[in-house]
Amino acid sequence: MIIELTVNGTLRSVEITPSMRLLDMLRNVLGLTSVKEGCSEGECGACTVLLDGKAVTSCTVLAVQARGRSVVTIEGLSSDEALHPIQQAFVDHDAIQCGFCTPGMIMSAYALLKHTPSPTREEIQRGIEGNLCRCTGYLPIIDAIEDAARRMRTHES
Amino acid sequence: MRVDTPSNVSELRDVLRSAVAVPRKCSLLAGGTDLLVHLRASPDLSPDLIDLSGVKELKNIEIHRDHMEIGACATFSQIEGHPLVQERFSALARAASLVGSPQIRNLGTIGGNLANASPAADSLPPLCALEASLLIENAEGAQSTLSPAQVASAPGKDSLHADQYIRAVLLPLRENLLSFFVKTGSRKAVAISKLSLALALSFEPGHVRLFAGSLGTSPIRMEAAEAVLDRRDWTEANHTAFLDALSGAVERAIPGRASLPFKRLAVRGLGDDLWTAAKEAISRG
Amino acid sequence: MAELKYVGRDVQRNDIVEKASGRIKYMGDRMQGGAAHARLILSPIARGRVVSFDASEAERMPGVLRVFSPKDDPGKRFNSALFLPDQTDLQDHPVFTDKPLFVGDILGAVLAKDEETARAAAAAVKIGFEEEAPLLDMEQAALPQTPSFREGMPQVVEGKIAYGEESLPGDAIILESVVRTQKIHHGAMENHICEARMEYGGVLLVETPCQMAFTVRYVLADLFGIPFNKVRVVKTPVGGAFGGKQEVGIEPHCALMALKTGLPVRLALDRTQTILATRTRAASVGRILIAADREGNLLRREMDVIVDAGAYATGTQRVMMAMGKKTSRLYRIPSQSFRGRTVFTNTTPAGACRGYGSPQIHAITEIAMDLLARKLLLDPAEFRLKNLVHPWDTDPAGGPALGNARIRDCLVRGMEVFRWNERRVIPSGTGRFRRGVGLACCTHGNGYFGSPYPDFMSMAMRFCEDGTVLVNAGLQELGNGTLTTIGQIVAEVLDLPPERVEVSESDTSTTPFDVGCVASRVTYVCGSCALELAEKLKSRFLGQCARVLAVDAHRLSLKNGNVVDSEEGGRRSYGGMVCRIAKELREEAGEYLHYKPEANPASYGVHFAETLTDTLTGTVEVTDYLAVHDVGRAINPRLLRGQIYGGVQMGVGMALSEELVYDSKGRPKSASLSRYTMINAPSMPKVGVLLVEEGEPGGPFGGKSIGEICTVPVAPAIANAVNASLGTMMTELPFTPERILAALSARRETNAR
Numbered sequence A: 001m002i003i004e005l006t007v008n009g010t011l012r013s014v015e016i017t018p019s020m021r022l023l024d025m026l027r028n029v030l031g032l033t034s035v036k037e038g039c040s041e042g043e044c045g046a047c048t049v050l051l052d053g054k055a056v057t058s059c060t061v062l063a064v065q066a067r068g069r070s071v072v073t074i075e076g077l078s079s080d081e082a083l084h085p086i087q088q089a090f091v092d093h094d095a096i097q098c099g100f101c102t103p104g105m106i107m108s109a110y111a112l113l114k115h116t117p118s119p120t121r122e123e124i125q126r127g128i129e130g131n132l133c134r135c136t137g138y139l140p141i142i143d144a145i146e147d148a149a150r151r152m153r154t155h156e157s
Numbered sequence B: 001m002r003v004d005t006p007s008n009v010s011e012l013r014d015v016l017r018s019a020v021a022v023p024r025k026c027s028l029l030a031g032g033t034d035l036l037v038h039l040r041a042s043p044d045l046s047p048d049l050i051d052l053s054g055v056k057e058l059k060n061i062e063i064h065r066d067h068m069e070i071g072a073c074a075t076f077s078q079i080e081g082h083p084l085v086q087e088r089f090s091a092l093a094r095a096a097s098l099v100g101s102p103q104i105r106n107l108g109t110i111g112g113n114l115a116n117a118s119p120a121a122d123s124l125p126p127l128c129a130l131e132a133s134l135l136i137e138n139a140e141g142a143q144s145t146l147s148p149a150q151v152a153s154a155p156g157k158d159s160l161h162a163d164q165y166i167r168a169v170l171l172p173l174r175e176n177l178l179s180f181f182v183k184t185g186s187r188k189a190v191a192i193s194k195l196s197l198a199l200a201l202s203f204e205p206g207h208v209r210l211f212a213g214s215l216g217t218s219p220i221r222m223e224a225a226e227a228v229l230d231r232r233d234w235t236e237a238n239h240t241a242f243l244d245a246l247s248g249a250v251e252r253a254i255p256g257r258a259s260l261p262f263k264r265l266a267v268r269g270l271g272d273d274l275w276t277a278a279k280e281a282i283s284r285g
Numbered sequence C: 001m002a003e004l005k006y007v008g009r010d011v012q013r014n015d016i017v018e019k020a021s022g023r024i025k026y027m028g029d030r031m032q033g034g035a036a037h038a039r040l041i042l043s044p045i046a047r048g049r050v051v052s053f054d055a056s057e058a059e060r061m062p063g064v065l066r067v068f069s070p071k072d073d074p075g076k077r078f079n080s081a082l083f084l085p086d087q088t089d090l091q092d093h094p095v096f097t098d099k100p101l102f103v104g105d106i107l108g109a110v111l112a113k114d115e116e117t118a119r120a121a122a123a124a125v126k127i128g129f130e131e132e133a134p135l136l137d138m139e140q141a142a143l144p145q146t147p148s149f150r151e152g153m154p155q156v157v158e159g160k161i162a163y164g165e166e167s168l169p170g171d172a173i174i175l176e177s178v179v180r181t182q183k184i185h186h187g188a189m190e191n192h193i194c195e196a197r198m199e200y201g202g203v204l205l206v207e208t209p210c211q212m213a214f215t216v217r218y219v220l221a222d223l224f225g226i227p228f229n230k231v232r233v234v235k236t237p238v239g240g241a242f243g244g245k246q247e248v249g250i251e252p253h254c255a256l257m258a259l260k261t262g263l264p265v266r267l268a269l270d271r272t273q274t275i276l277a278t279r280t281r282a283a284s285v286g287r288i289l290i291a292a293d294r295e296g297n298l299l300r301r302e303m304d305v306i307v308d309a310g311a312y313a314t315g316t317q318r319v320m321m322a323m324g325k326k327t328s329r330l331y332r333i334p335s336q337s338f339r340g341r342t343v344f345t346n347t348t349p350a351g352a353c354r355g356y357g358s359p360q361i362h363a364i365t366e367i368a369m370d371l372l373a374r375k376l377l378l379d380p381a382e383f384r385l386k387n388l389v390h391p392w393d394t395d396p397a398g399g400p401a402l403g404n405a406r407i408r409d410c411l412v413r414g415m416e417v418f419r420w421n422e423r424r425v426i427p428s429g430t431g432r433f434r435r436g437v438g439l440a441c442c443t444h445g446n447g448y449f450g451s452p453y454p455d456f457m458s459m460a461m462r463f464c465e466d467g468t469v470l471v472n473a474g475l476q477e478l479g480n481g482t483l484t485t486i487g488q489i490v491a492e493v494l495d496l497p498p499e500r501v502e503v504s505e506s507d508t509s510t511t512p513f514d515v516g517c518v519a520s521r522v523t524y525v526c527g528s529c530a531l532e533l534a535e536k537l538k539s540r541f542l543g544q545c546a547r548v549l550a551v552d553a554h555r556l557s558l559k560n561g562n563v564v565d566s567e568e569g570g571r572r573s574y575g576g577m578v579c580r581i582a583k584e585l586r587e588e589a590g591e592y593l594h595y596k597p598e599a600n601p602a603s604y605g606v607h608f609a610e611t612l613t614d615t616l617t618g619t620v621e622v623t624d625y626l627a628v629h630d631v632g633r634a635i636n637p638r639l640l641r642g643q644i645y646g647g648v649q650m651g652v653g654m655a656l657s658e659e660l661v662y663d664s665k666g667r668p669k670s671a672s673l674s675r676y677t678m679i680n681a682p683s684m685p686k687v688g689v690l691l692v693e694e695g696e697p698g699g700p701f702g703g704k705s706i707g708e709i710c711t712v713p714v715a716p717a718i719a720n721a722v723n724a725s726l727g728t729m730m731t732e733l734p735f736t737p738e739r740i741l742a743a744l745s746a747r748r749e750t751n752a753r
Ligand SMILES: Cc1cc2nc3c(=O)[nH]c(=O)nc-3n(C[C@H](O)[C@H](O)[C@H](O)COP(=O)(O)OP(=O)(O)OC[C@H]3O[C@@H](n4cnc5c(N)ncnc54)[C@H](O)[C@@H]3O)c2cc1C
Pocket: A041, A042, A043, A060, B027, B028, B029, B030, B031, B032, B033, B034, B035, B036, B037, B052, B072, B073, B098, B099, B100, B101, B104, B107, B108, B109, B110, B111, B112, B113, B114, B115, B116, B120, B121, B122, B123, B160, B164, B165, B166, B167, B190, B191, B192, B193
């Protein structure tokens, strides 16, 4: 079947099967391979994308459930040249080691900062509680998100 | 596999009607956080799905004269963030805020939590404590109500007929009601409850409801502990009596279970949290 | 030493922008066109025999290309840790087995046109079994009367290390204890995956996110009887490894399917399969006896350790011996004995896992050290200070000398920063929540030198026509910054910005041989090789420049990308000179080096933990943390701190929540991330890092290892803090709420008596 949805700001018609997960559609049909599969059961957050502005694990959503809605992946955050301030903060704080958790982690951070522009450290920890990272011990990630929030606030004001 | 995606209740009824007309293996799908994980792990199952997540009437949270109505497809984020839920049914708001992660709370629905009816489902104890009932509707629009425990404890979890679905959760509005929820799991956050307690009580003595989750198919009412609480007498002796009553209730609920030695002790920790919270709230007045 | 430009600085990791943008392509992210997708069929039983294998339904499914069954097994057995033919580890591992030895043992596979079809078809294969009772308990597995469930293979493999007098002075204070460490899943976020296909010239090409490409080549060539130079293994980007991708995993299965069908094959595991069917950190039970005099001077230690290999030999025997070898390198102990027994159980095989046995043996020894300190009424830190090794000590068990061993500095400085003396004596209280502090010391190695495994490395290095540098080495970047630090070392010597140095990863057909990014050898061994080679290249290049410019080479130096003539004052770009050298001398500005380390000093660390335990629910929170490490010299302090934070994350999990457990039939109870609890952000403590940088001879700019050792002392430090705050003597990891409450109940009962 064919569904229409907005992916990273562009209206797309996508051919899917009924049993296809949103994760499979993004990766295999649209080639958005930043969306990673780490557990297939909503536990690791590697597949996190924004669905109508809210962070969701795309392994627990069917593609057809995204019909008519808007999906954002990390490919939609940065332009060709410039990284998004959150991405740049991850770079500056060395919040990335193997990088496998990174896209999902950044999408969770993005969702958090959208709703909570000045989060406390504890709010950041809770904002990424659904994203596992086995490499960094989270601390540089928390620093990066704190810093990104600061940068985004000064950017806006 | 086929997926129907009704966008309102009347379309949903049509889909349900046709689903029962030609009996076929069919499941309702809401947030998918239980069902899709389950189906992924069991590739031999591939039921047709009826997706409720687009049915707009099921997502509302509304306040009526004497009760609040939470649509079955309200997500835990919606519930956790709703000011009136926070104010009037704080145990439910709290439980919602402790379900999974932000991603799961953005998807997972209260209806799915109830229908899936895991013993660890976090919405069950608060709903029992808050005297909630579930509004059930069928393909013809006929409505009935069930208690959360009835849905949770039905054999094989099929307390609903093939053409029925949970339409909403109804919560009676009581004046001066306080409520609390606590849980413990294998981790501070994003943890399946090993044990949980939900308490609702009125400012004045006479109304106390205390339920424990993760002890059996449906929440267990802790009557002896309720009685101690209802004394509203916050002495050390009563505190101990309260915790002893909780331990006793756990011992009766899961005799011989491997988890008993842990749960009969851990329940005292959760009980202590509730005791402190209730005492503070009531003495604050 | 002149001031360093790049070494010792927080140089940005080479691949961080592609990772931040999500553009990096891990193996699973590549275009899948043309590849056949494989799905493994795993045993649902822990021990038994396949009596029927019915693939007819699967084979009828559209898109299924072929079903592999135990009949397709090549017959030969392999050992996933072997990398040279003289290595004597038991070779007992089949590719597809008809006698499964654990839940997750690989019986066969389905090859299909896409992943979904392969999944569905694999589930449709019907297999009948004759089940046998599994052997699950490692202590039972160690009993002499327990028969082997592995035909013709020993049930126990023993190793001993001992030195000094065996007798104990009569008045010694003795502590005897039994410490248990659990089986752990590596938890790399990327699940196991691999691709194999036949290439031009009959070359078997295997691409895999691995830690040791040449081990993969060894096992495949040996197993399938293919000339080594016809097997090409290429390392791809790794989404976390931690030892789990050190041994050969699913490459034999993938290669077999490609060889048999001639198709390009992609084999990907999901999380549950990765937990069930790859490797684990070996569980262990350590009986330990420590004797000290009244003042707290250690007199003797005896350790009898059982290590659970799971169902196949893999590298566990090596892990067990590595455990023993650590025990003579931390404290000065006049006499000691270590007996290790590797035993087999019907559980997922063990193997390398960050620390290679160090976390296990240090949990055993460091938890026991604290219990002895309690018995001696000594401060655990003072007790350790009395006994810790000194710089330049030798290893009484005959291992390599310890080098500039700065563990004492670590402890002394750490105590100050953590305010140990002050915090240790604060009573933990009598209320519901008890606070306590604990510490643990540790040591780890720097490569293979002095072990049965040869350690050496070769690299090639050349300037390109634009003055950039290519380093051709069999390295494996695992997310820990290997390529970045090697690049920094080269950049320092050749004086050009690190981003102008490109360091390669393993490709067994084009890069020199190397024994892998394992054994904590990358900084000390590979880094030294890069340093020496960069110096060799520098002198060759300067000589070439001198010939081209017809000046004395002493006048020339390298400065920020330019060749500078100190007399004439001219500056010529590296690139320009490379082109002139090519044209005028007909030479390449390149060099090659064979490097052999001649030492294997010890790295050290001390971790301090503060915990808050809820005595009613049994939950533990780590509320403060300090990691102190003797790293010789930090090549890249920021990357180094990152290693430590990650090591602490894994260690907190080992201390408190991670555990692979089985039911009585051998079925894993935690084969998914919902049941296997790793530490997430809310449970991660703040971690302070303190580095002792006193320089290690033989290491590049004095540097030595950090990536493994930083996870070694975490669990015992936390365990000691919890035991101190509760007055308990818990010795079974992890300290789950269940175990904490049980220990508190037991203590209440003894007190009541
Ligand atoms: C990572 C993770 C963490 C989790 N943590 C928690 C936790 O902390 N606490 C907790 O309680 N749960 C937790 N869960 C479980 C799950 O998220 C919840 O149970 C959630 O509420 C399920 O709702 P859903 O909308 O996703 O249900 P679905 O998966 O869509 O459906 C679940 C079941 O309910 C049925 N159903 C759904 N809606 C209706 C309806 N309106 N009428 C009748 N039947 C219906 C479906 O047919 C299905 O059988 C977690 C899950 C994951 C993946």
